[in-house]
Amino acid sequence: MPLxxxxxxxxxxxxxxxxxxxxxxxxxxxxxxxxxxxxxxxxEDFNELKNMVNEPFGYExxxxxxxxxxxxxxxxxx
Numbered sequence: 001m002p003l004x005x006x007x008x009x010x011x012x013x014x015x016x017x018x019x020x021x022x023x024x025x026x027x028x029x030x031x032x033x034x035x036x037x038x039x040x041x042x043x044e045d046f047n048e049l050k051n052m053v054n055e056p057f058g059y060e061x062x063x064x065x066x067x068x069x070x071x072x073x074x075x076x077x078x
Contacts, residue, residue: 013025
């Protein structure tokens with residue numbers, strides 16, 4: 001039976017003897033567990049992100065014709 005990712009990581013960590021390496025791994029795991037990428041956002045940016053997540057899928061999607069029209073000026077040859 002294949003190992004889970006957790007079991008693989010545990011095997012790797014168990015095989016490490018160097019205390020400094022283990023300390024670095026511990027610090028990284030603790031940082032990952034407590035860090036939230038939205039912590040650094042302003043309230044305005046956070047609200048904008050939250051609103052974007054709640055928009056219906058394809059909300060601002062263009063049709064192929066709309067897209068072609070929007071890039072027409074770059075396609076023209078001089």
